[in-house]
Amino acid sequence: MTTARTIRVVVAEDQSAVRAGLVLILGSAPDIEVVGEAADGERAVELARELRPDLVLMDVQMPKLDGVSATRRVVAEGLADVLVLTTFDLDEYVFGALRAGAAGFLLKNAEAAELIGAVRTVAGGEGLIAPAVTRRLIAEFAAAGGRPAPVPGPDRSVLDGLTPREREVLSALGAGLSNAEIATRLGMAEATVKTHVSKVLGKLELRSRVQAAVLAREWGI
Template sequence: MTAGVRVVLADDQAAVRAGLTLILASAPEIEVVGEAGDGEEAVRLCRDLRPDVAVLDVRMPRLDGISATREIVADGLADVLVLTTFDLDEYVFAALRAGAAGFLLKDTDAAGLVAAVRTVARGEGIIAPAVTRRLITAFARTAPAAPAAARSAVAALTPRERDVLACLGAGLSNQQIAQRLAMAESTTKTHVSRILAKLELRSRVQAAILAQELGLTAPQ
């Protein structure tokens, strides 16, 4: 369990914000420190409050969730969890490219939302389980080929790091990667952090997309 998770919520519908706040308030270690009705306000709150996680709707007035994600992540203000109505919304693709740690569907149940916020706060990231592999594959199919610099950086990874990267591309969680590669989950987390640093990526989702673009196959 992640202790002391501070959250900023952003959705243009007050009723939705109220519902999300009620759900997250049910977890004693999660505190909603700010609510925003649009992307500009969300960025401002993240800059002022420095939460651990920003939960953003995709479609918002003044500044949409994609642009807000890009600003929040670029400035290191918080990790971003995007909420969307559609499981293959093209706006979500752009949000992931902007550096979102992951996304959930708005019909996710209360337990799923709380678990997702905890997961993002741990730095692991999450994609709605029902569409994980489908989303990554679809995104990779529409993305341009990985640049030569990225290919060179991947080539410089250790064999174990390449295995972990391939597992990310298959949509596996840290726990699943640890089981697949027969190593401790803490070791998996270390490998993921090193991979992101070496490849100069913002999130494990971006690493998963790169693995798909490169056609890496996870060990069985």
Template sequence: MSIRVVVAEDQRAVRAGLVLILGSAGDVEVVGEAADGEEAVRLARELRPDLVLMDVQMPLLDGVEATRRVVAEGLADVLVLTTFDLDEYVFGALRAGAAGFLLKDADAAELIAAVRTVARGEGLIAPAVTRRLIAEFAAPKTVRAPVRPEAAAAVESLTRREREVLGALGEGLSNAEIAVRLDMAEATVKTHVSRLLGKLELRSRVQAAVMARELGIQ
């Protein structure tokens, strides 16, 4: 089955390029295009895509708030287009529950691979990008909301295996890499990730990774 995607980007030429690239992938179908955040949310509600490719800087409603609404309503996963000189947008999208982050200068192959990765349920895309994001988010200079006490306490309810998986997420590892390290099936890793997200009341693997770093879980 095709991965159904809504592309949200206010620059027409950039949006057309993204649509063209995604359309070249045999397993990806662009079902909608949005020029602003409000339209992105509306299309997500109407079309129920698998994924929204979301730019953070858009008129009417920025990508961070649009991401929050899409995730809160359970409409789709969100893959955010970002640059690292816009930290406030990155961190806002992270708190909003974005499933992944992609640099805007990514090439066609990276874009398609990122969409496929998020569609598989793996929010930690492009390990180098994720590790940099986590490092920036965890740095003392970063202004951010503290880990909720109840969430930190919930870590104590994790099984030993779940804690090991959480620690691996904090290192920016993918499901496949975690499976190799912990000597388990990739499907089992995915199950552990889903369970620990539920216990910690987190929306994405990236949020779990940041929590692991902040709490020193390895």
């Protein structure tokens, strides 16, 4: 964030009416500023490069460059966190956004308060948003037989490099828990949880908590 109170957001949505609604909702929050709007994926990447926002709110179905490809570019270049707008009847897009390193997922029919809360959560480094939504997403991946691994993850042997506490944190991520919930479950400070999550992601060479959560489920942790 550029200040302690303001979250700078780029909204990428090809439908003008929907985009206007998102901008209006986010603009109503005193700590969120919409600094750019994009009607296609290419423009979303351009704005991320030009404006260096804290977060890009990214639709998956857009012209010129789809949201998954745009997410991949934004994340690979370290331009911003990406919060993906999705629907559960578009699993292939969710799957692709996960592999691209999206920091969170939000249903397009989310209430205004949920949208604002999700932006704050992801911008705050939490990554996993709306635990009920995240758990449903993880469950759908786990139940979908025959799919390739949802993340370009490491070999299971890397688990040997995790400390017992880091394995507990990874297990909690697999359950879709937030930092606060992990702190309560494991009896530690929330700031300590954030440190452990960062170490887990680094050791597993993953881009987001969501990837770690799904990998944990894939490995049965």
